[in-house]
């Protein structure tokens with residue numbers, strides 16, 4: 001090369017580039033570096049042959065190892081299913097109370113049910129199953145339709161007031177706005193509130209008790225302890241699905257909300273519903 | 288008068304000597320270290336035997352821990368997350384002991400480096416130990432330095448092929464044994480050996496053996512000094528920890544220069560003559576391919592083999608040992624000042640020797656007090672303090688742990704009678720290798 005320039009100090013050829021008097025030496029690359037470089041190129045080529053890589057018209061080459069991440073997932077899922085098969089078979093063949101009575105099965109069902117709960121149930125009942133207004137808390141000891149494993153199983157299987165299921169749990173509270181006079185509603189609300197808390201206007205209680213006996217006791221019971229056959233709540237405890245206090249009670253008496261829960265068996269299958277029942281039962285309020 | 292006829296003169300040139308030093312980019316030049324003998328070589332054989340012994344034998348030591356724990360003295364049980372070290376058993380939440388040990392290792396390296404320099408590199412670093420081992424094999428099969436140089440330059444013959452193949456085969460056997468020994472630290476050694484031999488061990492065991500076999504063979508057999516010079520960060524870190532009172536392998540040019548191959552003639556001609564007879568013994572033994580007479584340099588791992596080489600030359604010449612020696616930079620500078628009249632002249636051996644040939648008074652000589660200085664005491668203090676804290680907490684640590692965790696979701700549940708229910712998770716860890724009753 002005509003413009004070849006040798007750096008005097010190092011005796012090495014320069015690239016001819018110069019910045020403010022600093023010239024770039026043109027040292028040859030270390031041999032190990034060059035070899036590594038070629039090895040990486042060979043590796044990359046081999047990789048594109050071994051694995052899906054080259055784009056074709058409609059898809060890409062499959063690679064000689066026929067690797068596919070979908071297959072990997074499929075295999076892993078199949079392996080997980082196989083590992084679970086023993087428990088799933090046992091759960092299918094046993095009743096929920098038998099499952100709850102067997103330590104290993106219960107542990108498995110609680111784990112599986114917990115996972116299913118997080119996907120299907122938390123939207124209404126909350127991630128801690130704490131519920132909210134209109135959606136029951138599943139941790140406590142107050143059950144509208146019963147807190148035994150079998151009863152919970154029945155509720156999840158067929159739902160509550162779910163029209164599409166013939167066996168659904170059914171009941172409907174009358175809208176008393178058409179039946180009772182406004183002052184009667186005020187009286188009965190005051191009476192119901194007094195059952196679980198201190199009362200301000202004592203004069204309302206006595207007439208309220210009479211209104212209750214005539215109109216409400218049929219479902220909620222003489223002592224207002226509720227009736228699980230009908231899903232009629234216990235009105236003497238501290239737990240209120242639609243809010244506590246006279247105003248909330250009066251609103252519910254006038255135009256009751258009747259909550260709906262879907263039947264899950266068609267969607268989740270018998271096994272998962274059993275697991276869910278055992279899980280909900282295990283939350284602390286199960287009877 | 289020096290009688291040089293007894294000293295064998297070697298045709299050795301340091302491939303990395305100052306005048307030959309090339310840019311980093313050129314192809315590597317082969318180094319053929321000659322076998323050294325002397326007290327440092329003896330010491331290195333001993334260190335090599337001990338370190339290799341520790342590495343290969345430790346997993347096979349047994350330690351009875353009863354029915355509930357493995358009986359391997361040193362075991363890193365990753366699957367069950369336990370670390371066993373003789374009478375010590377470490378659980379994951381006690382990982383701070385490992386952190387403490389790492390801190391001690393760090394401060395310990397500061398301490399060692401600031402006092403005796405790159406002793407780690409020269410004696411105990413696995414790279415050094417294994418390269419030494421590989422060189423033993425190379426010498427046994429191909430001969431010492433001159434034979435190896437000749438063999439390397441010779442055309443390929445059946446004999447050369449045989450020697451080369453045998454050498455690499457033995458290297459590979461050592462490499463496999465090295466990779467193989469590693470895995471025994473992570474599982475019950477006798478059982479795992481059986482599994483490995485019958486091909487039933489976990490794939491990770493074989494992969495680990497393969498990878499470590501590869502690295503041992505490549506680093507110990509093929510790359511050798513290149514690892515220390517180009518790959519290892521430790522030389523750079525150590526350079527920052529050395530100071531003028533740290534020991535390093537030093538060529539004492541204040542007594543060696545001017546070196547001469549013809550001392551008699553030179554003396555007769557009235558020229559000054561130093562102790563170095565330029566026999567190149569120090570160059571021939573150097574595993575790093577450097578000439579220590581070029582001064583302190585990055586490549587030097589302070590293996591001290593050049594000290595041994597030169598000491599035996601000095602013995603033959605009837606001179607004091609220590610032309611190459613462990614010395615501090617401070618002593619070296621002081622003696623250089625004497626030998627050069629404070630830098631005014633080139634080294635003049637007449638200035639460091641009396642007429643009768645012994646060293647003049649006022650030369651700095653090494654004694655232990657020089658390396659024990661404030662900095663060393665601080666390192667020593669920190670090192671011991673961490674050690675004492677670790678030992679104390681190890682002796683007094685609780686082997687029973689009870690954790691009570693309040694549930695976060697739900698935080699609390701209101702019950703029908705208006706009372707509140709709180710949920711807790713209780714974790715009980717019994718960390719002794721035995722059952723124990725509730726009241727223990």
Ligand code: SF4
Pocket residue numbers: 536569572573574575576577578579586587588589590591592593594
């Ligand atoms: S110069 Fe001496 S101490 Fe340094 S690596 Fe070479 S032989 Fe070892």
Ligand code: SF4
Pocket residue numbers: 538543562563564565566567568569570580596597598600610611
């Ligand atoms: S320093 Fe010692 S071993 Fe090295 S050439 Fe001089 S006399 Fe020989």
